Amino acid sequence: MVLKPGHIISQCKESHDFEGFFIVVHEDKLNEILPSLHFVAPYTLHYNSNPIIEMTAEELESQYLIYEMLQKQIRLEGRPFNKLTLGASCELLFYNTLSIYASRSEDRSHHSRREELLANFIDLIETHFKSERAVNFYADKLFVTPKHLSAVLKEISGKTAGEWIDHRVILEAKLMLRSTGMNIQEISLALNFSNQSFFGKYFKHLTGMSPRDYRNKLSEN
Known part of the structure; x- marks a missing residue:
């Protein structure tokens, strides 16, 4: 059984021979x-x-x-x-x-056409997220309008196209801050930000802390 935030299980019945274990992980x-x-x-x-x-x-x-x-x-x-x-x-x-x-x-x-759209969109993100963060770019590649792309993705996944893109960029930024010896300037260039300041503002807006604070927090753990 895999449950995500918002999942509700009802009509459960108790079994005298039930045995199991569970693991809870913060997103x-x-x-x-x-x-x-x-x-x-x-x-x-x-x-x-x-x-x-x-x-x-x-x-x-x-x-x-x-x-x-x-x-x-x-x-x-x-x-x-x-x-x-x-x-x-x-x-x-x-x-x-x-x-x-x-x-x-x-x-x-x-799989429905909407599910295929999500899968194809994710494939494109994996290929281009370091250089392309505009929804228009991905919509053009998928031959749909940006509005249609975001609406479909929001309906079936809970995230708009822009949120998916930001999500992937931040995951990569965290990985690089955590697992490489690159400084913040080098990371911002690797992720195609115009400068370190813009990268810092982008990172803080989406995570609530600066890249430097995030890295320092990791070292404390």
Whole structure:
């Protein structure tokens, strides 16, 4: 079962032999460890309409092994590199879950034109987000109007085209601040901002903190 913010499960019945485990992840933390939308977005719609799927015994075993590893790492809090190990373990669990869901939705022939529009839009973002942040650019590539593109994406994903673009740029910026030795000026140039000041204002507007504050906060952890 994969539940996202806003999901409501009703008409549940208690079973005397129920057994399970659950993991709760804050969306911001998930974004930190999963910078790529390319693999995730096409299955977001599948999550929404199919939050509960049946798993094979082998799939369940693989999930439980990762879960047990996470539990052990949590108990080792304070050890060097433990936060990085936890992040890698969460990433492993996420992609293993994604793999299970993807295997249930491999046939893309039944996807609607709107779903295909989202998937194609995400593919374009992955290719061009470092150099193109205008909705018009992506709409032209997809042969639709900017208004239509944003309306469709908002309806089926909860984000407009502009929000998706900003989301991807910020994920990459966070990744570069977290995982590279590049200074903020170099990062702003790599992401095609006209100058460091504009990048800083853009980053702060969308995250609530400056790039430097974000990097300093990471070092404190």
